[in-house]
Amino acid sequence: MQVSLDKMVDILKAAAESSRLRILALLSRGDLTVSDLTEILGQSQPRVSRHLKLLMEAGLIDRYQEGSWAFFRLCDADAARKFVMELVAGIDPADGQAERDLERLDAVKSKRQARAAEYFSRNAASWDHLRALHAPDKAVEAALLKLVGKRPFQSMLDLGTGTGRLLEIFSPLYRRGIGIDMSREMLSVARANLDKAGVSNAQVRQGDIFSPPVERDSFDLVTIHQVLHYLDDPARxxxxxxxxxxxxxxxxxxxxxxxxxxxxxxxxxHQRLGFSDKQIGEWLAEAGLDLEESQDFEPKSGGEAKLIVKLWLGRDRRLLIADPTNDSRQTAREVA
Structure with a gap:
């Protein structure tokens, strides 16, 4: 993290306080609300809010709104996130206060999982009926993992993340993952699932797939899993x-x-009754992407009412090439 001397002093002052360092350690394990933090820290909401304000002013954490709830997360900037992660890594996990914080964090996450289980139980029959019409999810997931490969990459975005499953299966590959969904109920399910799976390098946010709250030109992999058929304008x-x-x-x-x-x-x-290769290929081309591959997944059941799952891979046409004017650092520039 390269900042001015005065700014670095402000950052260190913000982090060099017991409660604020505890907050950073907790947020390094996932996004939390003010209510979550007051429950874990055992402090009043005004006091916790004050600590959060100072950490935001120092550029170490961010705040985002999800309906009437406000969530806090580590800053998206790679340098700031790395600084915080290295800082909290130095805390002895056997420290009594750190242990108590983690125990209370586990209790908060258990409540999330209970709410997620309740939501699933209310909707299970409907989802099971739909799943029976198409190929098993495991077959599709195995194909996705094979297609993406084993090479690590910087960042992933899952649009319409739902249960957060794709963030979970790809978590060993990316450094930072983000899931976007409009449904607060599904975001609660996703957070519970990611917590249960021990995924700490991903976060989920409420947002519109047509205007996601993330920066452009920022992701190596973007996924849209079983979402397009719900949309009135999939091409957009x-x-x-x-x-x-x-x-x-x-x-x-x-x-x-x-x-x-x-x-x-x-x-x-469902607003759309599926898509053809031609349709998806044309939409990808209009968006500046090349259709590199498509795969079909037939359901195992042989009934008339069945759905074929399709997988399409598009790639951005722009390339990254090494800058020939710079021998010491392999900087990259974009070319159309």
Whole structure:
């Protein structure tokens, strides 16, 4: 983290206080609300809010709104996040106060998981009916992992993250993952699932897929999993996703092939009855992406009412090349 001397003093002052350092350690394990932090720290809400304000002013954490709830997370900037992670890594995990904080954090996360389980139980019958019509999720996930490969990358964005499953399965590969969803209920489910899986390098936020609250040209991988058929303008969603990719970045879409199961419009709020390769290919091209691959996944059941799951991979046409004027540092520049 390279900042001015005065700024570094301000940053160190903000972090060099017991409660604020505890907050940073807690946020390094996931996003939390003020209520979560007051419960864990055992302090009043005004006092916790004051600590949060100072940490935000120092550029170490960020705040975002989700309905009437305010969540706090470590700053998105890589340098600031690395600074905080290195700082909290120096805290002895056997420290009594640190141990108590983690125990209370586990209790907060257990409450999240209980709420998520309740939501799932209310909707399980509907989702199970739909799953019975298409290929098992495990087959699609295995194909996704094979397609992306084992090479680590910087950042991933999952649009319409739902349960957060894609953030979970790709978490060993990316340094920073973000999931976006409009539903607060689904975000609660995603947080509970990521907590349960021990995924600390991903976060989820409330946002519109047509205007996601993230910076453009920032992600190596963007995924849209079983979302497009709910949208009235899927082409626009693809264009917005393409703008978020870094040069040579990849967009993966998972959805249904074209079908005629009209009951899905009423029973499951589907606005589109699947998509063809031609349709997706044209939309990717309009967004400046090349369709590199498509795969089909047939359901195991042989009934007439069935859905074919499709996987499409698009890649940004821009390339990253080494700057020939710089021999000591491999900087990169974009070319169309």
């Amino acid at each position: 969603a693809i264009r917005e996703a393409a703008r978020l990719l870094r040069p040579a970045g990849r967009l993966i879409i998972v959805d249904f092939a074209s079908h005629n199961l009209e009951f899905l419009r009423e029973a499951h709020a």
